[in-house]
Amino acid sequence: MQKLSLLLLSLLMAAVAGCTKEEKDDIYPEIKMDCCGGYPVNCDEIKRGTTFTFIAEFSDNKELGAFSLDIHHNFDHHTHSTDPMPCEFEPVKSPVNPFRLISEYEIPVGSKNYAASVDIFIPADADTGDYHMMVRLTDKAGWQTIKGISFKVIE
Amino acid sequence: MKLKAIAIAILMLYVSLAFAQKKHTIQGTVLSADSLPVAGVNITAGKKLNGTTTDRSGHYSLGFLSEGKYVLSFTAMGFEKQSHTIELTKDTLILIMLKPRIVTLSEVEIINSHHEFRRSNDSRPVEVVNDQFIRMNISGSLMQSLDRLPGINSISIGSGQSKPVIRGLSFNQVVVAENGIKHESQQWGADHGVEVDQFNVERIEVIKGPASLMYGSDAIAGVIDLKQSFLPEPRSLGGNIDFSGQTNNMLGAVSAGLHGRHEKLWAKARITLIDYADYKVPVDSVEYFSYYFKLKDRKLRNSAGEEKNASVSLGWVTDKMSSTLFANNTFSKSGFFANAHGLEIRNSSIDYDKSDRDIDLPYQQVNHFKLHSRNMLNVNGINHQLDVAFQQNTRQEFSEAVEHGYMPKPPDSLERRFDKATWSVNYSVKNRETAKVNFSGGVNAEIQQNQSAGWGFILPSFSRKTAGAFLVAENRPSSRLLFSGGLRFDAGNIRIEQYNDWFASPVSAQDTTSDFKERASASDLDFSHLSWSAGMVYKHQKLTLKANLGNSFRMPLAKELASDGVNYHMYRFEKGNPDLKPETAYQLDFGVEINHSVWAFELSPFAGYFPSFIYLNPTYQYYEGLQVFDYMQSKVIRGGGEMHFHYNLGSKIKAGAIGEYVWSRQLSGDKKGFGLPLAPPASFLINLTFIPGDAGSLSDSWFSADFNMVSAQNEIVPPEKKTPGYQIINLSAGTTLKAGKQSFILTLRLSNLLNTRYLNHTSFYRLIGVPEPGRGLNIGIRIPFQVKPKLKPEK
Secondary structure (H helix, E strand, O other), X not given: OHHHHHHHHHXXXXXXXXXXXXXXOOOOOEEEOOOOOOEOOOOEEEEOOOEXXXXXXXXXXXXXXXXXXXXXXXXXXXXXXXXXXXXXXXXXXXXXXXXXXXXXXXXXXXXXXXXXXXXXXXXXXXXXXXXXXXXXXXXXXXXXXXXXXXXXXXX | OHHHHHHHHHHHHHHHHHHHHOEEEEEEEEEEOOOOEOOXXXXXXXXXXXXXXXXXXXXXXEEEEEXXXXXXXXXXXXXXXXXXXXXXXXXXXXXXXXXXXXXXXXXXXXXXXXXXXXXXXXXXXEEEEEHHHHHHOOOOOHHHHOOOOOOEEEEEEOOOEEEEEXXXXXXXXXXXXXXXXXXXXXXXXXXXXXXXXXXXXXXXXXXXXXXXXXXXXXXXXXXXXEEOOOOOOOOEEXXXXXXXXXXXOOEEEEEEEEEEEOOOEEEEEEEEEEEEOOOEOOOOEEEEOOEEEEOHHHEOOOOOXXXXXXXXXXXXXXXXXXXXXXXXXXXXXXXXXXXXXXXXXXXOOOOHHHOOOOOOOOEEEEEEEEEEEEEEEEEOOEEEEEXXXXXXXXXXXXXXXXXXXXXXXXXXXXXXXXXXXEEEXXXXXXXXXXXXXXXXXXXXEXXXXXXXXXXXXXOOOEEEEEXXXXXXXXXXXXXXXXXXXXXXEEEEEEEEOOEEOOOOEEOOXXXXXXXXXXXXXXXXXXXXXXXXXXXXXXXXXXXXXXXXXXXXXXXXXXXXXXXXXXXXXXXXXXXXXXXXXXXXXXXXXXXXXXXXXXXXXXXXXXXXXXXXXXXEEEXXXXXXXXXXXXXXXXXXXXXXXXXXXXXXXXXXXXXXEEEEEEEEEEOOOOXXXXXXXXXXXXXXXXXXXXXXXXXXXXXXXXXXXXXXXXXXXXXXXXXXXXXXXXXXXXXXXXXXXXXXXXXXXXXXXXEOOOOOOOOOOOOHHHHXXXXXXXXXXXXXXXXXXXXXXXXXXXX
């Protein structure tokens, strides 16, 4: 009986002791594109056959991890940007030679802030129309923030 | 003096008259359904006569009764009341078998109930509820209806699908069993709900603690055993019809059951049909990132669904043996919220708002068929049991064909299809109940075949074979003490098939040649584990103390071992780990229970340690544009417990409180310092129940109010979000209305009375910010009927 209550007491103590806060990161990293020279922004138009520079500001409370860019056509209007402002879409159409980019990028170890700048070439024979770009950013702890924007590829 | 003489004369006259009239006695024994004597049963024979109670051995005797008609009533806490009309012409012996009435948590009854019997003979925390509890707390699906139990939560997928969480663990760490057979479907899936007809469940036993001894792999957190335990009376034929309606999702349900028994042969059957529309949330739009999904009429687009279930049981019972064949089939089709696919916002040309009742893409469709033969035989006091079962689970998920990443537009809408066939054989033997040490031992074997199809790869095809043998012993050195312990050995093999993408993608960023990439490698892996458990129960008068230490395990899943590809549900890259060891856990459980006549208190703390918890670790890296999650094993400690308190404020008002708390910490690995995903927040529920007593044609009436306070959950792991706390109020009421000989059991439940907007941390749609259903009124009517024997006095 006494032993049992002792065990019980130690169990409760362990539970209380375990509750003491340990330092851990539970804050998502941030992507800023609609400020500070960020490009492209929602509903922008980009000429094919040219190279544009993706510019965004990343930040985290502890340490940034990595980021990826994913550009795919949205001719069937299946995706939507995470931006509250809708863009005007062209009519639905079938892709012939759509532009696609899936790529990962590293961020220097120990960075809390990072100014991303990636040159992206859109071939001259790529389909024009509605495209969608997903920006995915992680911090070292594995928190991921995503941002999606719509843009148009034009002649 | 004169007066005294007259008095004596009258008395003498009375006595002699009485003798002249001939007096009889009624005596007998009252037993529980498990043939154990029930003490303290109140017996009355008509209103004018004094009653009696049974003694310790269940005997009773009513003497000096004149000839005539009597209505004998037997009432005992925790059992269903029985009344018998008898024509007394001679001394009569009546044997009564009481059926357990498992009471609801809000009215815990202490003495002699089956509930208490089951609970106090297990050194782990056990909850037992019956179909009445489900009717009182009815929700869209069974596990949501059980959510109110201390330590039990659910992961709900919309309003009609859910899976259980026991003390913060779910998926393959919880076993759902039906009549003791492990329910095998796609438990690992986040959008999977348990395929069970909640109208067909008669009793539920929940074990919150390691239960690998009986169930082998997977029962780390506990077991939810759904039982069809009710055996019809000899020469009876009856049934019931249930109608249920819910205003929030405009649900309509009808369930009809029939049961009958000749002498030894009995049968039961049930059909259930459920149809529901999109459910309502108390907001006009759902915010996800900075985008707002506008909702039409506050309804969650495409969350409608339907269910069609049928079951038949056939049995043969004698006092030495019983044989039962259970067959059931459940079918469900339910839509997924249309504006997001996993974590991605989705547009569609489908006009979701044209009807709130149609099920458009994306949706899931699941069929589960089960055939189970249970055979029990008593030979010279030794009980043998043989169970053979077959299950076929077919799960399909359909969504609009859309290209993604390197995947071109798929040819059709079949995103995933899983076919799983499971054969199980269990044999167990138990020695005499009267033996000094009660032994039970047995062997189980299970074979699974899993076939995956569809364009959205998530799980390779595989086959799994497992077998185990166990021995459990129980000893009662005194009437106050019970010791139990056991050992079990399991071995298993899993054979995973290779899977290659059906489309080509670049080999790597540098090498742009295309290839049909391998997403699961062929592997053949063996596992084994020795699990054990030891526990004790000490019972003295109003106090019950429990302690249990157990070790349990889980075999790694095919997905955890071999996947190496995109999870098209969450849009992340999941990397399996063929080096995974079985997940093992040690758990220490305590229980303190004090039962007074006016109040009852229960505290069940636990502490657990996982030397090798299998964790899907979110890394910071990207592959093919998606975040990489890899399976790893870490050391984890867990703790927490439940508190349960009841107080009777007079005979008509009962107050109760239930509290639950779980805490966990990863001690090693990449996420050291973090907790575990889908951790239920601490919660505290206060209940007030008013029982007005019988009035006119109304009986068994109750009014109940639950005030549920749930704390915020800030202990999160990627990709979760912190969930704020909330308070909700649920009201319920019920009564039995008697119109002539026909009774109608009515239940009303008003959930989320104040139409509070809140997020449930463990809900499937939590990640995209979809709140829980708003206010809803559920109305249930059960119409029991009896064809035979006719409800009239005999002769």
